[in-house]
Amino acid sequence: MARLPAREIIDLVSADFRELVVEHAAEPEDGPIGWPGYRDARDAAAGRSGESESVVCGTAKLGGVEAMLIAFEFGYLGGSLGQRTGDRIEAAFARARALRLPVVSLIATGGSRMQQGMRALTQLQRLARAAALARAAGIPQISVLRDPTTGGGWATLGAGADVVLALPGAQVGFAGSRVRPADAPAEAYTAEAKFAAGQVDQIVPPEQLAGALERWLLLLTSRSDAPAEPPAALRATTSPKTGWEAVQAARDGSRPRAGEYLDAYFDWREEISGDRCGGVDTGVSCGFGRRDGRAIAFAAQCGTATTPAGFRTAARLVRLATRLGVPVLTLVDTPGAANDAAAEHAGAGPAIADLFEAIATADPGSVTTLVIGEGGSGGALAFAAPGSTWVTPDAYFSVTSPEAAASILKLPAAEVPALADRLRLRPQDLVDLGVARAVVGPAKCV
Incomplete structure (x- = not known):
């Protein structure tokens, strides 16, 4: 399955994306732990992907429902989670709470950014808190697992969503392909395997993704105080005598x-x-x-x-x-x-x-x-x-x-x-x- 860039997956599900601009604090040339060549790696990633970070956030209409989109760019350092990734996702959730918008995460990530050390890993705590605050506020969350969805991205925004959709054949698992046991079967780390294990709700082909998201957003944002009426009996029969x-x-x-x-x-x-x-x-x-x-x-x-x-x-x-x-x-x-x-x-x-x-x-x-x-x-x-x-x-x-x-x-x-x-x-x-x-x-x- 082709790895769609962030902008292409956004265009696939909506035609009116409005990007959320987030101001980032200045950081050292080679990041918080002084990783040699980190600045050059970021510049090269930006040149290849056309993005300034590993995630693009903004609002869009999916069908008739306004939503906050969080789209990962795997072409930028493997979609890894760093300090600025956390800044953007945290801001996206905050805006979603303020505007009462559902959140759709289009995930493609290899995990936390090694070149930022523990500063990168602690972004998972920020993501978890942002998602928890949205959950407490009654904000629906949907995740779409693209290829790959591994590490902290799977263990926070992916697996923690209310409804988890996945593209066919996507690699999904906490352990990425380079760090799992050598004898681990690759088929255990797929969207299909996670569906069979009750961790994914639906496998959705790319051409059906826009429609699936529209339907789910309509369902999850339709509050109602009236109880459901009981269905009518489907078979006409008299009450049993015994x-x-x-x-x-x-x-x-x-x-x-x-x-x-x-x-x-x-x-x-x-x-x-x-x-x-x-x-x-x-x-x-x-x-x-x-x-x-x-x-x-x-x-x-x-x-x-x-x-x-x-x-x-x-x-x-x-x-x-x-x-x-x-x-x-x-x-x-x-x-x-x-x-x-x-x-x-x-x-x-x-x-x-x-x-x-x-x-x-x-x-x-x-x-x-x-x-x-x-x-x-x-x-x-x-x-x-x-x-x-x-x-x-x-x-x-x-x-x-x-x-x-x-x-x-x-x-x-x-x-x-x-x-x-x-x-x-x-x-x-x-x-x-x-x-x-x-x-x-x-x-x-x-």
Whole structure:
């Protein structure tokens, strides 16, 4: 993949860039630690790249949204982070906070600038603080990982963004190619590898980058005080007469699943991926969608046992939406949390606790839940909003499955249907118990 210069990547995503001019303090001829030939290296880099530093910052419109762009110039000393790089990025974040603009970082860097010693390395602290102040102010941040994104650039602006996009084939990793172990497989340090490990949300080809950024900025900057309305049921059916009928309806292979509900509910949507610490659960779909002119975030179980990565990804989504003032829709459909040895090793308990806390601390009324299938115990309840949960006629919610109840009570399998009745897990039971507000019906034709 070609390494696009900073100005070209800027032109690729916007046509009206306005550069931010930053005044820099004078520095010694050969930098803060007197590195021999540093001045000559800077002059040569400026001649090759046409830039006076390794980063270009300024405002631009991406679609209909004004944003602050931070574009690295790899042709200037490998896009390395030095004192003046930190000056510019810090000023860009400050201006973004003052103007309430989202920040888009177009990253291509080899890391900290060796010729400035620890002065360069400490720029990472400045970047981290600038990003943290913007996060506290509710400013959305998107990073685009270009080739390469390594060292401190990856470990601050890259990995720390709310949404992480990457160009195909980009080298991504904390260790650059010249300092990693000689036997380290190169394929582990790619955008695709980071996507598979839950550290990148989307891989976006260059020709699709402008459109992707426009959609994401529209979604992340659309605050709303109104909660999400629960979706209508996608299958017209009567309420089950028995608990076992409710269980069988929820387990019916032809029942509508989360993907169908999301397709029917949103005009269009974008997904995030992974828990940012090594895990991806394909049975949990999370992201932001556009419905009737406003943004709504979603975290949906897709009918499988939810893994720790799924709970952590959903918690990340809920916290991000809460910070940005975007309402959340959750869809419950799982036989329960994954309970195998791998799930225990990956921290099932802490991951479930994390999601419980994220929903519990969200703004009151900002999370809406619809139970669309199986509601299996705590693994399902972690996705549910207290006081704001609805249920479809072909769903159930239970403290445990009828089969597990029989096992716990040491009863024969023949007792399972009767236990389903005793558990009071039908949709109408959930309303009577105050667990659900109502049973939703199908959408009315107008």
